[in-house]
Amino acid sequence: MTPDDVKKAAAMLVRARDAGGEVPRLPADLRPVTMQEGYAIQDEVIRQRAASGMEQAGWKVGCTSKVMQEMLGLDVPGGGAVLAANHLITPARQAASGLTNPVAECEIAVRIGQDLEPREGGHDRTTVAHCVESCMAAIELAELRHPEHADMAPAEKVADDFFQRLIVTGKEVTEWQALDLAALRATTTVSGVARGEGYGEASLGHPLNTVAWLANCLAERGTRLLAGHVVLTGSLVEAVLVEEGDDILCAVEDLGEVRLTMV
Numbered sequence: 001m002t003p004d005d006v007k008k009a010a011a012m013l014v015r016a017r018d019a020g021g022e023v024p025r026l027p028a029d030l031r032p033v034t035m036q037e038g039y040a041i042q043d044e045v046i047r048q049r050a051a052s053g054m055e056q057a058g059w060k061v062g063c064t065s066k067v068m069q070e071m072l073g074l075d076v077p078g079g080g081a082v083l084a085a086n087h088l089i090t091p092a093r094q095a096a097s098g099l100t101n102p103v104a105e106c107e108i109a110v111r112i113g114q115d116l117e118p119r120e121g122g123h124d125r126t127t128v129a130h131c132v133e134s135c136m137a138a139i140e141l142a143e144l145r146h147p148e149h150a151d152m153a154p155a156e157k158v159a160d161d162f163f164q165r166l167i168v169t170g171k172e173v174t175e176w177q178a179l180d181l182a183a184l185r186a187t188t189t190v191s192g193v194a195r196g197e198g199y200g201e202a203s204l205g206h207p208l209n210t211v212a213w214l215a216n217c218l219a220e221r222g223t224r225l226l227a228g229h230v231v232l233t234g235s236l237v238e239a240v241l242v243e244e245g246d247d248i249l250c251a252v253e254d255l256g257e258v259r260l261t262m263v
Contacts, residue, residue: 001030001040001041002183003032003033005029005039006037006040006044006049007044007099008030009026009030009031009032009041009044009159010041010042010044010045010047010048010159011027011048012027013026013031013041013045013159013160014048014049016049017160018099018219021098021100021145022100022145022146022147023100023145023146023160024146024147025146025147025148025152025156026156026159027081029050030202031153031155031156032143032153032155032156032159033155035076035154035155035156035158037155037159038153038154038155038156038157038158038159039079039158039159039217039221040221041159042079042080042081042158042159042160042161043223044219045081045159045160045161046081049081049083050081051144054084054085055082055083055084055085056081056082056083056084056229057082057083057084057086057087057167057229058081058082058087058112058228058229058230058231059079059080059081059214059225059229059230059231059232060079060080060081060082060161060162060167060232061077061078061079061080061081061166061210061213061214061231061232061233061234062078062079062080062138062140062142062162062163062213062234062235063076063077063078063162063234064077064202064203064204064210064213064234064235065198065202065203065235065236066202066232067235068085069149074154075127076154077204077210077213077234078154078157078162079162079214079217079218080158080160080162080163080164080228081161081164081234082161082164082167083230086164086165086166086167087166087167087169087230088166088167088168088169088260089168089169089170090169090170090171090257090258090259090260091259091260091261092168092259092260092261093260093261093262093263094141094166094261094262094263095235095262095263096242096243096244096245096262096263097244098143099137099141099143099165100143100145101143101144101145101241102141102142102143102165102237102242102243103141103142103143103144103189103239103240103241103242103260104139104140104141104165104190104239104240104242104248104250104260105139105140105141105142105188105205105234105235105237105239105240106137106138106139106186106187106188106196106198106235106236106237106250106251106252107137107138107139107140107186107232107233107235107236107250108133108135108136108138108181108184108186108200108203108207108232108233108252108255109135109136109137109138109167109169109230109231109232109233110132110133110135110136110207110208110211110230110231110233110237111132111133111134111135111136111172111228111229111230111231112131112132112133112225112226112227112228112229112230112231113131113132113133113134113227114133114222114227115131115132115224115225115226115227116128116131116215116225118215118216118219118224119215119219121217122212122245122263123212123215123216124209124212124221125146125206125208125209125211125212126165127212128206128208128211128212128215128225129177131225131227132176132208132211133174134172134173134176134179135172135173135176135179135207135255136169136170136171136172136173136255136256136258137169137170137171137186137250137252137255137256137257137258138163138167138168138169138170138230138232138250138258139167139168139250139258139260140165140166140167140232140235140249141165141166141167141168141242141260142162142163142164142165142239143163143165144163145160145172146160149163155179165216167206167230168258168259168260169258170255170256170257170258171207171228171255171256173254173255173256176255179254179255180200181200181206181207181208182199182200182201182205182206182207183196183199183200183201184199184200184252184253184254184255185197185252185253186198186199186200186236186250186251186252186253187237187250188237188240188248188249188250189244189248189249189250190240190242190246190247190248190249191250192247195237195240196237196238196240197237198235198238199236200236200237200252201245202234202235203233203234203236204234204238207233207234208233210231210233210234211225211231211233214231237250238250242262243262244262244263245262245263246261246263247259247260247262248260248261248262248263
């Protein structure tokens with residue numbers, strides 16, 4: 001793709017997302033084929049958002065667990081940007097109108113306490129741990145907003161922030177080093193009905209493995225994790241379709257609960 005193609009594709013995605021509802025697939029001549037092309041479009045979307053005054057709250061990483069990879073038919077993670085306007089604090093409410101096939105995911109999120117510079121040879125979970133200020137339970141509300149999403153290449157999905165719509169985070173736990181994040185049990189309950197459970201290890205074996213994956217992905221794109229950003233590390237429980245009237249409660253052992261009500 002040419003730089004002009006990237007700008008055109010990003011502008012189309014921005015307009016479609018701002019309009020709400022279903023997002024049509026990019027024209028064939030503007031569809032990214034490689035993951036590098038997909039992230040180039042995503043980065044251009046971020047630049048265009050920033051130029052219009054929209055700040056970024058952080059990042060989400062999806063498809064980190066076997067259950068989600070099977071659900072989406074992928075075998076690699078995918079990252080996406082989270083806008084500050086789309087970062088809510090529990091208990092939160094969200095209008096269901098205007099959303100397209102919203103799904104709720106139970107996750108562990110981390111807040112970055114200091115900028116993380118690229119590292120020769122790449123980062124792993126031990127080298128990113130020093131930059132993690134706190135951990136928290138979180139909900140990601142994603143949208144299956146592309147009518148043809150089942151036919152889309154992974155690069156097309158990352159171009160549009162990998163289904164990201166909004167996030168809800170809970171109380172920040174700063175004493176997280178004493179916890180075995182991989183062993184923490186996570187549950188999703190919708191309107192009082194248990195909808196699934198999982199463990200922290202579903203996130204690439206350990207949530208900080210996902211943070212390291214993101215740090216390395218960003219380094220390849222010429223950027224880095226920044227202090228203050230929140231990173232969602234992937235669904236620990238199979239995503240649940242939700243609708244108006246649903247009360248979503250996600251809990252992570254030792255990290256607390258987070259609630260989102262669809263109105």
